[in-house]
Amino acid sequence: xxxICSETFQRSFEVKGVKARIMKLTRSRLAILVISxxxxxxxxxxxxxxxxxNCTWCHGVSAQGYNPAPGLAGxxxxxxxxxLRNFSEHTRDNPFSQLYMWGxxxxxxxxxxxxxxxxxxxxxxxxxxxxxxxLEEKGKAIYQLGMPDANTAACVVCHGPNAEGVGEIPRxxxxxxxxxxxxxxxxxxxxxxxxxPPMPGIASKLSVEQIEALASYLSFxx
Amino acid sequence: MSxxxxxxxxxxxxxxxxxxxxxVILTVVFSATARADAVSKQNFAAKIGYCQDCHxxxxxxxxxxxxxxxxxxxxxxxxxxxxxxxxEHRRTNNVMFNVAHxxxxxxxxxxxxxxxxxxxxxxxxxxxxxxxxxxxIFEDGVPDANIVACAACHGPDAxxxxxxxxxxxxxxxxxxxxxxxxxxxxxxxxxxxxxxxVMQPVVHSLTKxxxxxxxxxxxxxx
Numbered sequence: 001x002x003x004i005c006s007e008t009f010q011r012s013f014e015v016k017g018v019k020a021r022i023m024k025l026t027r028s029r030l031a032i033l034v035i036s037x038x039x040x041x042x043x044x045x046x047x048x049x050x051x052x053x054n055c056t057w058c059h060g061v062s063a064q065g066y067n068p069a070p071g072l073a074g075x076x077x078x079x080x081x082x083x084l085r086n087f088s089e090h091t092r093d094n095p096f097s098q099l100y101m102w103g104x105x106x107x108x109x110x111x112x113x114x115x116x117x118x119x120x121x122x123x124x125x126x127x128x129x130x131x132x133x134x135l136e137e138k139g140k141a142i143y144q145l146g147m148p149d150a151n152t153a154a155c156v157v158c159h160g161p162n163a164e165g166v167g168e169i170p171r172x173x174x175x176x177x178x179x180x181x182x183x184x185x186x187x188x189x190x191x192x193x194x195x196x197p198p199m200p201g202i203a204s205k206l207s208v209e210q211i212e213a214l215a216s217y218l219s220f221x222x
Numbered sequence: 223m224s225x226x227x228x229x230x231x232x233x234x235x236x237x238x239x240x241x242x243x244x245x246v247i248l249t250v251v252f253s254a255t256a257r258a259d260a261v262s263k264q265n266f267a268a269k270i271g272y273c274q275d276c277h278x279x280x281x282x283x284x285x286x287x288x289x290x291x292x293x294x295x296x297x298x299x300x301x302x303x304x305x306x307x308x309x310e311h312r313r314t315n316n317v318m319f320n321v322a323h324x325x326x327x328x329x330x331x332x333x334x335x336x337x338x339x340x341x342x343x344x345x346x347x348x349x350x351x352x353x354x355x356x357x358x359i360f361e362d363g364v365p366d367a368n369i370v371a372c373a374a375c376h377g378p379d380a381x382x383x384x385x386x387x388x389x390x391x392x393x394x395x396x397x398x399x400x401x402x403x404x405x406x407x408x409x410x411x412x413x414x415x416x417x418x419x420v421m422q423p424v425v426h427s428l429t430k431x432x433x434x435x436x437x438x439x440x441x442x443x444x
Contacts, residue, residue, distance in 0.1 A: 148320050201271065
């Protein structure tokens, strides 16, 4: 029930491309949805809007991210869902996760997590464009080809040619420089995001300069 | 005599024997390593870790944006030939060319041998309803379409032989992709035909659904 509802939400958002219009329309759309679904799905409409607003408070109304919260727009559905689960189970344990997301997901039902994942994954992402332009080429080379001499794998193999991600492998393209840099550093600092990812082994080989180059490149990827 | 023996206590003699035997053991260990190949233990371990970052710690394969094949239990000759094929551009793959192009022949040999004895469970995940049809194609071929039984070259248990690869347990999306793109990825130097030529008439005749069926079947074989 709630799935149908959130898909209707997302469609209404997809059709309108302009941020301001979306914001203005949200309330009227919500009202229409609440009215039209209230009789059939008394719980869903209200719960959905509240859950979305709880996220956008930090992640931004169009979910493009707001430091330190990463952009969620266009993030992979399965990734959002698995991370929400990992926050609530305390598997993902970096400081900001503990500070913000453990609490945010403490009472989140799997059904609502599923709906939120569908909603945010279908919003159009915008590139943060906030890295160092001078490091872009170096970062691109590492991303696309890896560094065989240093035994560092090419990111492209799992994260895709445009860093769009797939399934539980996240989109990286267009995320904010500071977020990417922090997360890349955390793999080597003993923090976790999922139970058995290949990332700690790969990212802990990266130097600060290489991380900054990768984060710069990725922040510009559309 | 008694003067000599009294000048060496029992303890001193035992120490001498211990030291000598340790030296002998060390010498044997070092010469055995040196004979195996000219690859240092440290470089080999680092390079194996590099393979495992993408192909999995047991070489079980990984579903990234691109499917990363299982190497576990793979034929040594096949792996060696493929690593050389990447370098010589007989097989097109930018990432693997970059990985392989600076490996010494001794390292290629050592890496190719390494995965032979790994035997993790197949990753699974292929459509199970295709397995029966796939088994039939694998064992009997498709006589009407002049498609030879896969078992003829890859063996009844799909474990392969020499340059014919093991298919048992190979991840589903990789086999589908490989068979679909065969003529654009393998045997790319006309003047230098390799084993891949054997597969050309087969992939030419296989339909999409036949490819999916046979890929599903082999992906579940232990």
